[in-house]
Amino acid sequence: MGLLGILVGLGLLIALAFRGWSILLLAPIGALIAALFSGEPLLAHWTQTFMSSAAGFLAQFFPIFLLGALFGKLMEDSGSVTAIANFMVDKLGERRAILAVVLAGAIVTYGGVSLFVAFFVLAPMAIALFRAAGVPRRLMPAAIALGTSTFTMSALPGTPAIQNAIPMPFFGTTPFAAPGLGIIASAIMLAFGLWWLARAEASARKAGEGFGDEAATVTVDEAADDPLIRERAGTAHEFDPAEIHHGALSPAAPPIWAAALPLVVVVVVNLIMSFVVLPRMDTSYLAEAAWGGTSITAVGGVWSVIVALTAAILTVLAISGRKLPAMRATIDAGANASVLPAFSVASLVGFGAVVAALPAFALVRDWVLSIDGGPLVSLAIATNILSALTGSASGGLTIALDALGGTYMKLAAEQGIDPALLHRVAVIGAGTLDSLPHNGAVVTLLAVCGSTHGKSYFDIVMVGIVGAIIALVAVIGLGTVFGSF
Template identity: 40%
Template sequence: MQVFAIVLSLVLLTYVAYRGYSVIVFAPICAMLATLLSGGHLLPTYTQVFLVKGLAFATNYFPVFLLGALFGKVMEAGGLALAIADWIMHKLGAKATIIGVVLSTGILGYGGVSVFVIGFAVYPLGAALFKEADIPKRLLPGTLALGLFTFSMTCFPGTPQIQNIIPTKYFGTDSFAAPVLGTIAGLIIITVGVIYLEIRVRNAKAKGEGYGEGHINEPDGRADDHKMVNPALAAIPLVAVLVLNYFMTKAIKNWDPEMVSKFKGVTLSGVAPIWALIVSLVVGVVLAIIIGWKNIKTEKNLQAALNGGAAGSLLAIMNTSSEVGYGSVVSSLPGFAVVSNFLMGIFPSNPLVSEAITINVLAGVTGSASGGMSIALEAMGAHYLQAGVAAGISPEILHKIASLASGGFDSLPHNGAVITLLTICGLTHKQSYRDIGVLTVALPFVTTAFLIIVMTIFGI
C-alpha cells in the first residue's frame, strides 16, 4: 500500500502536469495524498517537509533563476539575441539552414540566455530560412529543440543553465565538472542530431514536401536593419558570462575561508559555483543593457524587460521548488525505502547506472529536468556520492552524468518548454513531436547510456 501511495501520487502529478495544470497547486496536493495513504500526518509533513525543503531550494537557487531570466530578457530587448542568431544563420546560408538554427539556439543557451527567450528570438529567423530553403516547417521545432534542450543545457563545461548548477550542491563540484566527458557528449548529440535532421529533410523533399502553406503564427519578418546590433558586440555579454564564471569559480575557492566560518555547514568550495554565477550574470546583464541601450531606450522596454524577467523567474523557481518539496515528502515516506532500494540495486557496482535511470524517470514524471534531478539528488545524492567514491568514480563524473540524465525524459510531451515551443511555432504535437522526442529524449538517453558503458568497460 505504501509503494502504491507513491506510485498513485506520481501518476496523478504527471497527469495534471500533462493537462497543463500548475504544479505549484498540485504538487502539495499529490504529496499530501501520498502522505495520507501512507498513514502519515498531513500538517506536519506539509509545513516541516514540503515547505522547508521547497523553500530551501528557492533560497539556494533564487539568484540563478532571477539573474538568468533578466539576462535573457535584456538580451532580447536590446536586440542582441536576434543579432547573434541572424549573423550565424545568414553567414552559413540557406544550404546550412539546419546547422545554422541549431548553432544559433545552442550558442545563446550556452551563453546563459533563457530557453524561452531563445525560442521567441530565433523562431522568426528559423522560419524565414526554412521557408527560403523550402524545408517542411514541421521539422523546425525539433531543430530548435536540439539546440535548446540538449548540449547547451547539460553537456558543455561551464554552461550556466540550472541543470548544470544543481549537482554542485550534492557533489561539491563546480559548473566546469568533467569537461572532457561533457564535451564528448555535446559533440555526439550535435553530430547525430544534425545528421538525423538532414536525413529527415532529404526524405521529405524526396516526397515533394516543402515548407507548406496555411501555417499559423507565421513571423511578420525580420527586424529593421538599422536596429540590428553589431554581432561582435552582441556576443560580448555571452562571452563575459562564460569567461568570468570560469575564473570566478576558481578564484572564490582561494578567498579567506573566515568570511563564511560563522555560517554553519558553509564552505567556500560549496558556494563558489553560485557566487561565481551571480557575479557573472550581473556583469552580463549590465553589459547587455549598455550594448543594446539604443534599442532598449527607443522602445522604452527596459522596464518591461526587467519586470518580465523577474515575473518569469518567480514562476520558474516556484514550479521547481514545488516539485522539490513534493520529492522531499515522497522520499520521507516508508514506501520510498522500497523504491530507493530497488533503484539503488540496479547494477549496484556502478552507481552511475542507478543515478541515470532515477533522474531520467523522475524528470519524465515531473516534466522538468531541474525538478526531477533535484528530487533524485535530494533523496539519494549522498548515497551516490558515497557509492561513487567507493567504486572509484569521481564526484565530477557523478555531476556530469546527473546533468546529462536530467536532459533525457524531461522533454516528454507534457513538458512545459515543449508545449511553449510548439505554441511559438504554431504547430502541434502530432505534427512535430516525433522529432522533438527523438532529438531531446532518445538521443540524450542513448548518449548517456553509451558513455556510462564506455567508462565502465575502460574503468574511467
C-alpha cells in the first residue's frame, strides 16, 4: 500500500500540474496522500517533514534565486541582452541565423542571465532573423533551447545556473566540478545540436519550405500573463514570467563591451572565489553551533555564486544604472520574479522529503542502487526519472540528492569516485528528460516563438534531450575509465 500511495501522490501531482494547478498546493496534497496510504501521521509529515525540507532548500538556495532573477531583469531592462544578441546577429549575419541565435543564448545564460529573460529577448530577434534568412519558424524554439537550456545549464564548468549549484552542498564541490568532462559534454551537446539544426534547415530549403506562417506573432506579454504558462514555468527556472514586462526598458542599448562586462564578471569572480579566496579564508568558525555546525565545503560553492552574481549586479548598476528609466521598478520586478520559482521548487523538495521518509521508499532506493553499471549510472537514471516526472531539473535533482545524496557519497568513498564526477553526472542527468512536453520552459518557449508542440517539439527533443543523453553517456564512460578531470 505504501508504494501505491507514492505512485498515486506523484500521479496526482503530475496530472494536475500539467493542467496548470499551483505546485504550492499540489505538492503538500500529493505528499499527504502518499503518507495516508502508508498509515503515517499526516500533520506531522506536513509541518515537520515537508516544511522542514522546503525551508531547508530555501535557506540554502533562495539567495541564488533572488540574485539570479534580479541580475536577469537588470540585464534585460538595461538593454544588455538585446545588445549582445544584436552583436551576434551583426557578426554572423542571415547566412548563419541559427548559429547566431544559439551563440547569443549561450553567452547570456552562461553569464548568469535567467533562462526566461533570454527567451523573451531572443524570440523577437530570432523571428526577424529567421524571416529574413528564410529559415522555418518551427526551428526557432530548438535553436533558442540549444543555446539557453542545454550545455550552459548543466555542463559548462562554472555556470551560475541553479541546477549547477544544487549538488554543491551534498557533494562538497564547486561550480567548476569536473571541468574537463564538462567541456567535453558541452562540445558534444553543441556539436550535435548544430548538426541536427543544420540538417533540418537544409532539408527544409530542399523542400522549398520558407519561414512559414506570417500571421503568427511573438506574444511576449500574452505568454507572460498566461496563468497556465506561469504555473508550469514556476518549477522550471528561477524567473517568474509575470514580472518580465514590469519595469521599463532603457531607450538605448549600451555598447557591446558594457553589455558583456557583467557576464565576464560573473565567470571571473566565480572562479576567483572558488579557487583563490575561499580556500585561503579561515572558516573554522562554521563548525560552531551558532553557524549551523557546517563547513566551507558545504557552503563554499553557494557563496561563490552569490558573490559572483552580486558583483555582476553592481557592475550593471555602475554602467547602466543612470540610464534605467525606472530603476526601482526594475529592481522590484527582479526581486519579485524570484519568489514563485523558489517556493515552487521548495514545495517539490518537500514532497520528495515526505516520500523519502516513508517505509515504502526503501524499495525505490534499493531498486535505484541495484541498477547495473554502478553508482554513476544509477545516479544518472535517478535524476533523469525524477526530473522527467516533475518537469523540473532543479526539483528532480534536489529530490534525488535529498533522498540519495548521502548514500552516493558513501559509495563514492568506498569505490574511490571523485565527488566532482558525481556532481557533473547528476546535473547533466537532471537536464535531459526534464524537457518533456509539460516542462514549463518548453511551454513558454513555444508560446513566445508563436509555435506549437506539433510543429517544433521533435526538434527540441533532438537538441535538448538526445544530445544531452549522448553527452551524459560520454561523461559516464570517460569518468569510469579516467575518473574526474
